[in-house]
Amino acid sequence: MSTRAQFDQHMVPNYAPFAQVPERGEGPYIYTEDGEQLIDLAGGIAVSALGHCHPVLVNALTEQAQKLWHVSNLMTNKPATDLAAVLCAETFAERVFFCNSGAEANEAALKLARRYAYEVYGAQKNRIVAFDNGFHGRTLFTVSVGGQPKYQEGFGPCPGGITHVPYNDVAALDATMDDNVCAIMIEPLQGEGGMMPATAEFVAAARRLADQHNALLIFDEVQSGVGRSGYLYGYQALGITPDIVSSAKALGCGFPIGAMLTTAEIARVLTPGTHGTTSGGNPLGCAVALAAINLIRQPDFLQTVRDNSDWMRDELIAMGARTGAFSDVRHMGLWFGCELSPVLKDRAGDIMKHGLAQGVMLLVAGANVVRLAPALNTPRDVLARGLEKMEAAITDTLGG
Numbered sequence: 001m002s003t004r005a006q007f008d009q010h011m012v013p014n015y016a017p018f019a020q021v022p023e024r025g026e027g028p029y030i031y032t033e034d035g036e037q038l039i040d041l042a043g044g045i046a047v048s049a050l051g052h053c054h055p056v057l058v059n060a061l062t063e064q065a066q067k068l069w070h071v072s073n074l075m076t077n078k079p080a081t082d083l084a085a086v087l088c089a090e091t092f093a094e095r096v097f098f099c100n101s102g103a104e105a106n107e108a109a110l111k112l113a114r115r116y117a118y119e120v121y122g123a124q125k126n127r128i129v130a131f132d133n134g135f136h137g138r139t140l141f142t143v144s145v146g147g148q149p150k151y152q153e154g155f156g157p158c159p160g161g162i163t164h165v166p167y168n169d170v171a172a173l174d175a176t177m178d179d180n181v182c183a184i185m186i187e188p189l190q191g192e193g194g195m196m197p198a199t200a201e202f203v204a205a206a207r208r209l210a211d212q213h214n215a216l217l218i219f220d221e222v223q224s225g226v227g228r229s230g231y232l233y234g235y236q237a238l239g240i241t242p243d244i245v246s247s248a249k250a251l252g253c254g255f256p257i258g259a260m261l262t263t264a265e266i267a268r269v270l271t272p273g274t275h276g277t278t279s280g281g282n283p284l285g286c287a288v289a290l291a292a293i294n295l296i297r298q299p300d301f302l303q304t305v306r307d308n309s310d311w312m313r314d315e316l317i318a319m320g321a322r323t324g325a326f327s328d329v330r331h332m333g334l335w336f337g338c339e340l341s342p343v344l345k346d347r348a349g350d351i352m353k354h355g356l357a358q359g360v361m362l363l364v365a366g367a368n369v370v371r372l373a374p375a376l377n378t379p380r381d382v383l384a385r386g387l388e389k390m391e392a393a394i395t396d397t398l399g400g
């Protein structure tokens with residue numbers, strides 16, 4: 001057994017985990033060390049897209065683990081080249097850079113955008129335009145591009161040349177653009193920032209303004225990518241094509257891996273020595289991600305995600321009507337944000353706590369939004385039981 005007290009004794013206190021400690025997972029279920037079963041509607045923050053210990057992924061990982069773990073980027077390896085080929089075949093991309101997390105994928109995207117502008121247009125073209133409430137990771141560059149000032153507090157000086165404007169505000173974006181902008185960085189739906197989807201008009205304007213000013217359009221798909229939206233990548237649901245996409249979270253379904261996707265024309269400026277990471281593209285992570293994407297990219301798999309998405313949206317709207325708990329239900333694919341009505345104002349954390357007591361793992365997006373990101377292959381009857389437990393947690397919160 002391990003305990004929260006042991007965590008407090010030896011870990012840096014930047015997290016505040018629940019007292020329950022998970023011991024194993026199976027499909028949509030987590031089992032704690034106390035033998036409790038939880039239905040997982042959080043997916044490890046939109047990571048475990050195929051549930052826990054999917055047999056195909058366990059097999060890919062153990063087979064690769066017997067063969068080769070690491071060689072560094074002094075050599076390449078088959079899982080990495082195969083995974084890059086699938087990512088290119090399934091998206092706009094022609095070139096891929098592998099790393100180990102979402103923040104690193106975004107760091108690579110931002111560095112690439114600056115370097116491309118520097119090579120092609122000159123050093124003065126270095127402005128990055130991003131959005132209020134955006135989230136792009138926790139490195140110093142990515143918290144600076146992120147639009148939540150609390151994540152920068154006390155870590156300065158931060159990198160400069162970054163402008164934030166309100167999300168979904170075409171006029172504000174238009175007003176800040178000039179020829180010194182090298183990149184616009186957008187989440188297709190702001191996940192951490194309260195589950196706020198981009199409008200089609202907004203992403204179309206971003207594409208148009210980027211083109212008009214020779215800037216690159218970066219889509220941060222760390223959370224929206226790899227099937228979450230009901231499409232392999234969220235941009236494919238929005239009818240525009242970005243220049244750079246970052247991917248992580250569900251890409252490895254729990255094995256840490258990140259990727260930056262771009263075109264050959266843009267990628268060419270990252271010549272040998274300009275950027276790198278020791279473990280990026282290691283065979284273990286790439287073998288797992290390859291197995292995962294080969295399941296998720298299947299048209300009938302993605303169609304089922306979209307069908308379950310419609311069903312679950314209706315269930316959540318009905319739950320909101322029964323309980324009076326929600327003022328809005330927003331979603332993209334199997335990814336939901338239930339904004340709390342004034343009776344439960346800022347009590348998302350309490351609902352999550354009551355959920356745990358009821359046997360369901362929920363997620364929040366800020367204090368006032370309950371977020372759900374279940375495994376994409378969760379059977380509908382398990383989703384239904386998870387939602388019943390969520391409703392019980394809401395009732396408990398309203399009563400206490």
Ligand SMILES: *Cc1c(COP(=O)(O)O)cnc(C)c1O
Pocket residue numbers: 100101102103104106135136137138187191192220221222223224248249
């Ligand atoms: C989670 C997340 C990140 C950061 O990913 P890490 O793997 O935690 O570094 C970046 N962007 C978005 C949109 C995310 O949701």
